[in-house]
Amino acid sequence: MENVIITIMCVALMIFAAMTVAQSTLSSQDTVATAWKEMERTSGEIARTNISSLGAETSDGITISLTLENAGETQLEDFDEWDVILQYYDISDNYLIKRLTYNSGTPSDNEWTVEGIYLNAGSSTSEAFDPGIFNPDEEMVIEMKVNPAVGTPNANMAKVAVSNGVSATTIFTR
Numbered sequence: 001m002e003n004v005i006i007t008i009m010c011v012a013l014m015i016f017a018a019m020t021v022a023q024s025t026l027s028s029q030d031t032v033a034t035a036w037k038e039m040e041r042t043s044g045e046i047a048r049t050n051i052s053s054l055g056a057e058t059s060d061g062i063t064i065s066l067t068l069e070n071a072g073e074t075q076l077e078d079f080d081e082w083d084v085i086l087q088y089y090d091i092s093d094n095y096l097i098k099r100l101t102y103n104s105g106t107p108s109d110n111e112w113t114v115e116g117i118y119l120n121a122g123s124s125t126s127e128a129f130d131p132g133i134f135n136p137d138e139e140m141v142i143e144m145k146v147n148p149a150v151g152t153p154n155a156n157m158a159k160v161a162v163s164n165g166v167s168a169t170t171i172f173t174r
Contacts, residue, residue, distance in 0.1 A: 048073040053170035061149035066142040067121050076134040081163035084112045088156035090148040109147035150174050
């Protein structure tokens with residue numbers, strides 16, 4: 001009789017352990033499946049995103065204008081999540097690398113803003129659909145203000161990366 005009670009308890013304990021292991025396995029598989037779906041969604045978004053630089057220019061070395069084209073298939077916004085990085089030589093010939101912060105108004109030192117979004121930036125033809133959103137086939141002018149000023153006649157680099165990591169780079173001189 002004592003052996004039967006011990007056997008029943010051992011069997012119950014083994015069933016409980018098997019159920020716990022099965023639950024942990026199913027939970028882990030669910031977590032992996034959810035992460036895999038998110039990875040596929042993000043990869044698809046990155047594959048459909050493409051920006052290209054149409055050039056940058058500065059006349060005074062303090063204000064830099066960079067023109068970008070949305071050559072992808074996705075709308076781009078959330079400019080405060082973008083990264084704008086400058087590598088340049090200042091007027092004292094010091095090499096600087098700066099990450100500029102976004103400002104939705106007029107930029108101060110070491111800040112950038114969206115000067116405008118256009119159908120054609122060269123002719124200043126304003127966008128007509130979805131104002132404030134960088135749609136496919138539109139051009140955007142970014143205005144950057146740096147301190148200290150960009151020196152001459154060195155080659156400098158500006159890099160813009162959107163929130164999903166897709167980036168464009170351009171070389172400019174003063």
